[in-house]
């Protein structure tokens with residue numbers, strides 16, 4: 001969350017900038033770059049997989065979101081999917097986005113061939129962090145929820161990226177994890193070159209395929225981060241909003257169908273946030 | 288029949304939720320809820336135009352049923368025929384409104400006759416003559432004519448919406464109309 005105070009904002013700052021500065025509005029805008037994926041995890045919120053429709057945002061749309069987010073007073077960007085690096089434009093788009101605001105981009109970390117590594121190398125010079133999923137310290141248990149060979153590919157990609165000076169974060173998504181397993185996972189990520197400060201652990205949210213598979217915690221809007229999230233289908237209350245169940249997009253966390261100008265969904269989201277009772281903030285440590 | 292998706296009650300978007308607080312709000316709201324930012328401006332307007340106001344409940348339902356009949360909107364005619372009965376219209380009066388034919392026999396009141404002439408002219412399309420305006424203004428004040436005309440226009444918008452999207456009439460409404468011989 002931004003530490004900027006309302007007092008330090010310029011006089012002409014608009015309502016979104018003020019709401020971001022005083023913590024009413026989360027500072028990050030997310031974009032769902034696409035919905036398809038090269039793998040098919042058991043807990044995937046978006047039922048992503050190789051055969052689902054891309055429902056991609058164009059690079060031009062993503063750039064417009066980034067520019068308008070900066071102008072409105074947001075301070076961070078997030079890019080998620082689907083597997084974001086299935087989009088060939090992603091290395092260049094991330095660099096262009098980061099010229100506006102710092103970016104964190106989520107990836108499953110399985111596509112970093114020599115060729116792709118060469119294409120992302122320049123991200124070391126940009127304000128871009130790659131957040132890679134790694135759930136368990138043991139290949140068999142990790143791969144059970146994700147895909148065969150996932151562990152090997154991820155544990156190879158992380159040091160490859162770190163070596164190139166790219167900031168890597170690790171996200172661990174689990175129902176539960178024993179202390180000793182977590183200790184081994186943390187030792188592993190340190191070995192791979194990722195410090196503790198760049199490791200997050202989050203619960204599985206019972207939406208999308210996780211719901212079908214009877215996994216994870218139930219969460220209502222107030223449990224979930226309310227970061228404005230832009231998709232090809234509209235703007236949502238947070239990146240856990242535009243989930244897909246049985247092939248149908250969930251609309252319970254839809255804010256507006258209008259995505260650009262970004263001010264339209266941003267104002268609608270602000271209205272919802274201002275209308276909610278005090279203390280009704282995210283409670284499940286979901287991020 | 289191909290019809291438009293209406294949001295399921297467990298999938299209501301955040302901005303639309305106040306309109307679902309008392310349960311299923313019907314197919315117009317459930318379809319419009321797919322575009323919450325449209326719903327949240329359309330419904331207050333529709334409510335102001337068609338809901339309680341300086342114009343009587345009875346007069347508004349005369350406008351809505353007659354306009355919907357002229358526009359050939361099955362959903363709005365059936366839904367509002369039931370409301371018109373609640374507003375005190377007789378079955379004969381509702382049948383006359385639904386028929387698109389003459390209404391003088393069923394509506395002896397001169398003010399209602401002037402209103403019906405005005406509805407037929409406004410909803411019928413085409414130019415509106417000076418004579419027609421003068422006639423309605425002899426029975427209804429300027430602000431009333433403004434509002435009644437806006438009710439015709441709003442109803443026409445909903446008529447085209449409900450007809451194009453093939454919105455279904457509630458089974459209870461169909462049942463009531465069958466009992467009254469109004470189907």
Ligand code: SF4
Pocket residue numbers: 037038039040041043044045046047048049081082083108
């Ligand atoms: S959770 Fe991520 S990596 Fe797994 S299927 Fe979904 S989008 Fe792909």
